[in-house]
Amino acid sequence: MGKIICFSNQKGGVGKTTTAINLAAYVALADKKVLLVDFDPQGNTTSGYGIEKNQLSLSCYDMLMGDCSVADVIAPTMIPGLSIIPCNIDLAAAEVDLVDIPQRESKLKQTLEPVKDQYDYIFIDCPPSLGLLTLNALVASDIVIIPIQSEFFALEGLSQLMNTIKIVKQRLNSQLTINGVVLTMYDTRTTMSKQVTEEIYKYFGEKIYTVPVPRNVRLVESPSFGVPIMLHAPRSSGAAAYSALSKQFLERVEG
Numbered sequence: 001m002g003k004i005i006c007f008s009n010q011k012g013g014v015g016k017t018t019t020a021i022n023l024a025a026y027v028a029l030a031d032k033k034v035l036l037v038d039f040d041p042q043g044n045t046t047s048g049y050g051i052e053k054n055q056l057s058l059s060c061y062d063m064l065m066g067d068c069s070v071a072d073v074i075a076p077t078m079i080p081g082l083s084i085i086p087c088n089i090d091l092a093a094a095e096v097d098l099v100d101i102p103q104r105e106s107k108l109k110q111t112l113e114p115v116k117d118q119y120d121y122i123f124i125d126c127p128p129s130l131g132l133l134t135l136n137a138l139v140a141s142d143i144v145i146i147p148i149q150s151e152f153f154a155l156e157g158l159s160q161l162m163n164t165i166k167i168v169k170q171r172l173n174s175q176l177t178i179n180g181v182v183l184t185m186y187d188t189r190t191t192m193s194k195q196v197t198e199e200i201y202k203y204f205g206e207k208i209y210t211v212p213v214p215r216n217v218r219l220v221e222s223p224s225f226g227v228p229i230m231l232h233a234p235r236s237s238g239a240a241a242y243s244a245l246s247k248q249f250l251e252r253v254e255g
Contacts, residue, residue: 002035002119003253004112005179006137007145011157012128014149015184018219019245020125021048022238025228026246028082032120035074038087039108039137040127046086049077050226053088060087063111064094064136070115078227083119095132104132105172109140121253130164138168143179143253148200150186150193150212155203178207179252182245186212211244 007020020036028034038045038060043053053059063073063085074083098104112122124141126134138144144165148154169176181204187193201208213219219238222229229239 002033002116002122003143004116004122004124004141005143005145006039006124006126006141007147008126008134008137008161009146009148009158010128010130010134010161011153014128014147014154015182015213016128016147017044017048017125018223019145019147019182019184019213019242020123021045021223022219022228022230022242023246023249024082024121024123025079025230026243027121027123027250028079029230030246030250032081032250033118034082035085035115035119035122036077036082037085037112037122037124039091039124039133040087041089041092041133042127043086043088043091044223045125046084046088047226048223048228049084051075051084051086053086056086056088059090060085061090061094064091064107065097066111070111074115078231091133098132098136105135105139108136112140130160135164135168138165138176139173141173142175143177145179145182147182147184149184150196150200152192152196154196155199158203179249181208183208183212185215187215209245209248211241211248213241213245214238216241 007016024034024036046053058068058073062068063070073085124137126137214237216238218233218236222232225232
């Protein structure tokens with residue numbers, strides 16, 4: 001049975017989508033069958049794989065609202081073994097449309113159930129908020145990964161996210177565990193990065209992945225080309241980081 005992993009941090013701009021896009025690609029490269037779910041109405045994961053989000057005939061929203069099956073929405077990517085459920089701004093309406101639906105926080109879990117066994121891993125890119133969409137992702141997941149940028153405001157609001165995860169674990173999904181924390185936008189040249197990293201280590205300890213993702217221009221560029229970093233700049237420091245991170249991820253999950 002496949003494992004479902006969500007990438008969550010209610011703070012925007014922390015490298016959450018970049019991590020989902022690239023970790024999915026490198027895990028697929030390790031001969032795993034991976035499904036990437038774009039669950040952020042901004043649709044950046046969708047664009048990051050070269051899919052025109054404003055021209056989708058069916059999207060994550062249609063699947064979630066029961067207007068089509070999950071199989072109808074799954075699309076291939078240029079990475080062998082990696083498929084995607086694309087998304088666009090339509091998904092923003094789900095925050096309202098789900099409110100009156102019974103078991104509204106479990107809708108994504110129910111929707112993904114028919115295909116869960118067809119993949120080794122299902123990765124979910126959450127929106128940068130703690131609303132009903134993120135709640136659905138946490139309820140559907142076995143594992144949560146928290147990307148945190150090595151900057152001054154990194155820990156701001158983190159206690160709120162941790163509290164949400166705790167509540168979800170207590171009331172809705174007892175299987176949910178924090179698999180790890182990914183340090184993003186790391187800059188070895190700044191004292192600030194080092195100080196913030198020390199604080200994050202005090203907070204999370206060995207939960208932290210030992211491979212920090214550096215600030216890297218190629219990494220920032222690659223979504224605009226509609227490909228993951230392994231295809232845009234395979235020899236860049238960003239590519240090396242996500243390649244190493246994928247190996248550590250598989251060791252943690254399968255070891």
